[in-house]
Amino acid sequence: MDVLTAISQRSSVRAYKATDVEEDKLEKILEAGRLSPSASNRQEWKFIVVRNKETKKKLAKAAFGQSFIGEAPVVIVACGTESKAVLGCGQPAHTVDVSIACAYMILQAYELGLGTCWIGAFEEDEAKKILSIPEHVRVVAITPLGYPNQPPSRKFRKSLDQIVCFEKYE
Ligand SMILES: Cc1cc2nc3c(=O)[nH]c(=O)nc-3n(C[C@H](O)[C@H](O)[C@H](O)COP(=O)(O)O)c2cc1C
Numbered sequence: 001m002d003v004l005t006a007i008s009q010r011s012s013v014r015a016y017k018a019t020d021v022e023e024d025k026l027e028k029i030l031e032a033g034r035l036s037p038s039a040s041n042r043q044e045w046k047f048i049v050v051r052n053k054e055t056k057k058k059l060a061k062a063a064f065g066q067s068f069i070g071e072a073p074v075v076i077v078a079c080g081t082e083s084k085a086v087l088g089c090g091q092p093a094h095t096v097d098v099s100i101a102c103a104y105m106i107l108q109a110y111e112l113g114l115g116t117c118w119i120g121a122f123e124e125d126e127a128k129k130i131l132s133i134p135e136h137v138r139v140v141a142i143t144p145l146g147y148p149n150q151p152p153s154r155k156f157r158k159s160l161d162q163i164v165c166f167e168k169y170e
Pocket of ligand 1: 010
């Protein structure tokens with residue numbers, strides 16, 4: 001599968017089969033995160049793999065009751081392990097770095113036939129308590145991971161001419 005095919009066909013999955021995620025597939029997905037780029041190659045990240053049913057349920061509750069999170073066989077919690085660094089452009093490095101890694105993992109998961117859903121709506125402090133995450137570490141994103149139990153949804157995207165301009169901002 002080429003990259004643009006994965007990008008164009010992937011959609012968020014909010015219903016999962018009980019079928020477990022094979023270890024070799026999970027490892028490949030985590031490898032995609034490991035190999036992703038980061039500012040100054042800092043790699044200040046940690047990906048927590050959760051399979052425990054109770055823990056997943058607690059995470060779903062911390063995500064304002066998005067119960068499908070608890071139904072997936074695996075939940076990945078993506079953390080920035082250093083949150084003080086700021087990029088030259090003013091953006092927090094950990095947010096950018098961890099988001100790129102998550103995007104890579106999500107695409108790799110899609111290529112392997114697995115579904116994901118980027119979760120940005122969660123109570124960070126709750127998630128940290130549940131997973132014993134140290135104070136200085138930030139939780140950037142959560143994704144359930146598993147075989148989709150829903151048809152792919154249609155993509156609604158702006159057209160290129162709405163979002164691209166040339167030479168200056170228009
Ligand atoms: C930063 C971010 C946060 C998101 N948070 C949530 C979320 O908390 N719950 C959810 O169901 N989907 C969430 N999504 C998924 C988006 O709603 C989804 O990607 C978007 O509607 C486009 O649909 P698609 O992923 O199917 O192409 C999030 C996506 C991003 C990128």
